[in-house]
Amino acid sequence: xxxxxxxxxxxxxxxxxxxxxxxxxxxxxxxxxxxxxxxxxxxxxxxxxxxxxxxxxxxxxxxxxxxxxxxxxxxxxxxxxxxxxxxxxxxxxxxxxxxxxxxxxxxxxxxxxxxxxxxxxxxxxxxxxxxxxxxxxxxxxxxxxxxxxxxxxxxxxxxxxxxxxxxxxxxxxxxxxxxxxxxxxxxxxxxxxxxxxxxxxxxxxxxxxxxxxxxxxxxxxxxxxxxxxxxxxxxxxxxxxxxxxxxxxxxxxxxxxxxxxxxxxxxxxxxxxxxxxxxxxxxxxxxxxxxxxxxxxxxxxxxxxxxxxxxxxxxxxxxxxxxxxxxxxxxxxxxxxx
Amino acid sequence: xxxxxxxxxxxxxxxxxxxxxxxxxxxxxxxxxxxxxxxxxxxxxxxxxxxxxxxxxxxxxxxxxxxxxxxxxxxxxxxxxxxxxxxxxxxxxxxxxxxxxxxxxxxxxxxxxxxxxxxxxxxxxxxxxxxxxxxxxxxxxxxxxxxxxxxxxxxxxxxxxxxxxxxxxxxxxxxxxxxxxxxxxxxxxxxxxxxxxxxxxxxxxxxxxxxxxxxxxxxxxxxxxxxxxxxxxxxxxxxxxxxxxxxxxxxxxxxxxxxxxxxxxxxxxxxxxxxxxxxxxxxxxxxxxxxxxxxxxx
Numbered sequence: 244x245x246x247x248x249x250x251x252x253x254x255x256x257x258x259x260x261x262x263x264x265x266x267x268x269x270x271x272x273x274x275x276x277x278x279x280x281x282x283x284x285x286x287x288x289x290x291x292x293x294x295x296x297x298x299x300x301x302x303x304x305x306x307x308x309x310x311x312x313x314x315x316x317x318x319x320x321x322x323x324x325x326x327x328x329x330x331x332x333x334x335x336x337x338x339x340x341x342x343x344x345x346x347x348x349x350x351x352x353x354x355x356x357x358x359x360x361x362x363x364x365x366x367x368x369x370x371x372x373x374x375x376x377x378x379x380x381x382x383x384x385x386x387x388x389x390x391x392x393x394x395x396x397x398x399x400x401x402x403x404x405x406x407x408x409x410x411x412x413x414x415x416x417x418x419x420x421x422x423x424x425x426x427x428x429x430x431x432x433x434x435x436x437x438x439x440x441x442x443x444x445x446x447x448x449x450x451x452x453x454x455x456x457x458x459x460x461x462x463x464x465x466x467x468x469x470x471x472x473x474x475x476x477x478x479x480x481x482x483x484x485x486x487x488x489x490x491x492x493x494x495x496x497x498x499x500x501x502x503x504x505x506x507x508x509x510x511x512x513x514x515x516x517x518x519x520x521x522x523x524x525x526x527x528x529x530x531x532x533x534x535x536x537x538x539x540x541x542x543x544x545x546x547x548x549x550x551x552x553x554x555x556x557x558x559x560x561x562x563x564x565x566x567x568x569x570x571x572x573x574x575x576x577x578x579x580x581x
Numbered sequence: 582x583x584x585x586x587x588x589x590x591x592x593x594x595x596x597x598x599x600x601x602x603x604x605x606x607x608x609x610x611x612x613x614x615x616x617x618x619x620x621x622x623x624x625x626x627x628x629x630x631x632x633x634x635x636x637x638x639x640x641x642x643x644x645x646x647x648x649x650x651x652x653x654x655x656x657x658x659x660x661x662x663x664x665x666x667x668x669x670x671x672x673x674x675x676x677x678x679x680x681x682x683x684x685x686x687x688x689x690x691x692x693x694x695x696x697x698x699x700x701x702x703x704x705x706x707x708x709x710x711x712x713x714x715x716x717x718x719x720x721x722x723x724x725x726x727x728x729x730x731x732x733x734x735x736x737x738x739x740x741x742x743x744x745x746x747x748x749x750x751x752x753x754x755x756x757x758x759x760x761x762x763x764x765x766x767x768x769x770x771x772x773x774x775x776x777x778x779x780x781x782x783x784x785x786x787x788x789x790x791x792x793x794x795x796x797x798x799x800x801x802x803x804x805x806x807x808x809x810x811x812x813x814x815x816x817x818x819x820x821x822x823x824x825x826x827x828x829x830x831x832x833x834x835x836x837x838x839x840x841x842x843x844x845x846x847x848x849x850x851x852x853x854x855x856x857x858x859x860x861x862x863x864x865x866x867x868x869x870x871x872x873x874x875x876x877x878x879x
Contacts, residue, residue: 312775338779346777353775358768363790372786373776424776434775 260327261432261464262288262311262349267324269306269315278537280306281488283324288432288481293458293465295475295496297511298485301533304468307485308434310334311466312349313341328432346373350425354437356417360409366393366420367405373424392423395460396453415446422453426461433458434466439474451478472515476500484508487533487544490563494570504572506549543575551576608870615866621859625852628672629679638666640673640826649842659844661834667848670826674849677827678856681742681811682804688746689753690800694793696750697757698784702765708758715751723748723810727819736822745810749803756799760792794871802864805857812853828853 267284270277281303288294298304309315311326313333326333328349336344345351353359361369370389371382380388386405393401396419409417418438425433435454439447451474458465469475475482476496483493484507492505503509510529531548534540540547546556555575563571564578609615628635644664652659658667700711727744734740764770765788773787814820815829816836823830828849835845 314771314774342777342779344777345775351772351775353768353772355768359772361769361773361787361791364787372782373773373778375782376777421772424772428777 259290260287261290261329262466263325263327264307264311265325265327267307267310267326268322269303269310270320270322271306271316272318272320273537276537277320279322279488279539280319280536281310282539284485284488284490286483286490286493288464288466290431290464291458291462292480293467293478294481294483295467295469295479296483296485297470297472297475299470299533301487302485303488304485305436306488308351308436308466308468311434312345312351343376346425346430347376347428348430349432349434350428350430351434351436352418352421352425352438355441356414356421356438357441359421360417362409365406365408366412370405370420370424370427374427388427389423392427393420396420396423396426396457397449398423415442415449418442418446418450419453422450422457426457426463429461430463432464432466434468436468437470438467439471440469447474454478472500472511473517484511487539488536489544489573490571491545491574492570492572494567498567498570502566502570504566504570504577505545505574506551506576507545508572510548510550543573605867605870609863609866612866612869614862615869618859618862618864618866621855622863625675625856625859626679629676632672632676636666636669636672638669640665640669641824642666649838651842652844658848659842661831661845662838665826667831667845670831671828671848671852673826674828674831675852675856677738677821677825678808678811678852680738681745682807682860684742685745685749685807685811686800686804688742689749689803690796692746692750693753694757694789694796697754698761698788700754701758701761702780702784702788711754712758715754718747719751721748724814724817724819727814731819736819738821738825741811741814741820744814745807749807753796753799756796757792760795761788764788764791798864798868798871801867802861804864805860808856808860809853 264284264286267281268279269281271280284303284307286294286296286307296304296307306315306319309319310321311328311333313326313336315321321334324334328344333341333344360366364372367386367389370392371385374380374385374388377385390401390405393404398404398416398419404412409420412420418441422438433454438454439450442450454465454467455478457463465478467475467479479496481494482496482499484491484499484505486507492499492503492508499508500512503512507529514527514529516526529548534544534547542557542559543549543552543561546552549556553575559575561573561575561578563573566572566577606619609619642665644660646664647656647660648662648664650656650660650664656666656668658671660666661670696711696715700708700715723744726748727741730740730744765783770783770787773783778787811820812827812829812832815827816833817829818833820829821827831849832846832853833849835842835847835849839846
């Protein structure tokens with residue numbers, strides 16, 4: 244790998260990190276050639292905090308979290324980097340170590356609650372089954388724990404509902420059950436992949452509220468994936484802006500939202516319908532589309548769509564620049580501002 | 582509130598009926614063909630189970646004086662070329678038919694399930710290898726296989742069961758493989774993996790219950806086919822060795838004297854027809870109950 248001099252370590256300043264992704268590069272092998280889905284991505288999830296990852300479709304959000312729990316598709320190839328969980332590299336773990344990790348130390352909640360539960364098993368069966376590693380517990384004790392967890396996520400009458408099948412619950416209820424299952428092992432890190440995208444707005448607010456409550460009680464960290472900036476602002480402490488497989492900006496939610504230092508972040512904030520000041524016939528968009536990553540164009544990855552583009556952007560990939568303590572942007576203009 | 586379940590996955594309320602035994606029987610009884618099938622199948626099972634007590638004579642006892650006796654009160658179905666009572670032989674034969682039918686379909690089902698799950702969930706090379714194997718067995722005429730096996734190992738009930746099981750297995754394995762492929766990419770499998778479930782747990786705890794329904798239906802409809810195949814093998818002399826009273830063998834022995842004493846062939850053929858019809862009707866009734874989508878069109 245070419246030795247590109249990093250101007251600064253690409254991390255949120257934090258000493259105690261639960262998850263740390265360093266220089267992660269992942270290719271997808273396709274008949275057209277390798278697609279460089281992630282290129283030298285770095286992010287840190289500090290203990291007891293919530294980190295949001297924002298990006299449009301195809302920006303590599305799902306690839307990033309799949310790598311974090313190592314459930315990558317078969318055609319993904321890790322080109323380099325590390326995913327450190329409590330200092331241990333997940334990418335170098337044996338299948339056994341991974342299984343011990345998943346569900347107990349890292350758990351995941353998926354996007355679509357309609358398909359995330361086995362349709363032919365009652366939720367009690369599924370929740371008892373996933374506790375298979377607790378050998379000392381009787382089935383009755385496991386059921387108790389499952390019921391308690393359901394109560395905790397706000398399912399009324401949890402003991403009776405253990406015998407119900409997933410189709411007997413509404414979407415919001417199912418997402419609560421999925422969260423309950425993910426929290427059964429009391430994990431240090433919860434990865435939530437757009438957990439509210441498939442739900443309506445009221446449900447969304449309830450789930451976000453629930454996640455915040457649970458985080459307080461269980462003292463876990465959350466890696467929250469979304470394309471909804473409003474949710475990120477509400478739930479997260481830190482935010483990572485992903486564009487076409489690269490982290491273009493990251494920092495605390497306050498810094499990034501109040502002083503966006505990358506033109507892409509600025510454009511995203513302008514485009515958020517929730518932040519529009521007046522009624523308009525046409526919603527603002529970012530012109531152009533995400534570049535082809537097989538291979539990515541030279542220079543800055545956002546150059547083709549950037550309103551502030553100048554000559555240097557097309558030839559030289561901007562290095563990570565610290566615009567403030569813990570606030571990084573990957574833009575030539577940001578470098579000039581500091 | 583009910584949401585539409587995936588097309589490929591039987592809905593739980595439908596599966597709940599699977600567990601409810603009496604409910605299923607009541608539903609079968611509502612369909613006249615189903616009732617007929619159930620009656621015939623039950624008759625065969627009972628006859629097979631209690632064959633030792635039901636036979637009026639020893640099915641193997643030779644009585645040369647009474648050979649080729651026509652149907653009478655003493656011998657309701659007549660006697661064969663060695664004077665053996667045909668009713669006794671038919672009753673004893675029902676046990677062989679049952680043993681072959683159930684052992685074979687069970688072996689083929691278990692084997693097909695395990696191999697199909699492995700092919701569907703395992704790595705690509707394993708899938709390719711198993712598919713090649715299934716196709717090779719599938720394209721091989723079972724009579725040829727039976728001939729080869731019986732020449733090598735001699736004919737016995739076990740050999741018949743094994744040969745039929747091996748030749749039926751690929752069809753089940755292919756069905757299981759296809760359903761596994763469609764289920765293994767569902768999000769709940771990914772979710773279970775993300776919560777730390779290993780491959781064995783995923784396969785048997787999560788994928789198997791999702792695909793077992795269609796398999797059971799196909800297997801139940803294959804029982805009559807297996808009975809016929811066994812009779813066919815025995816007719817050709819490749820099946821259960823004499824003097825065991827297999828229906829196919831009764832047919833074979835009667836075949837030589839069909840012009841003089843047609844009742845021998847009738848005694849061998851009638852139970853075969855009734856058993857095949859019974860299990861077919863029962864299988865179809867079960868299929869209609871458990872999987873209305875498979876109901877025959879037009």
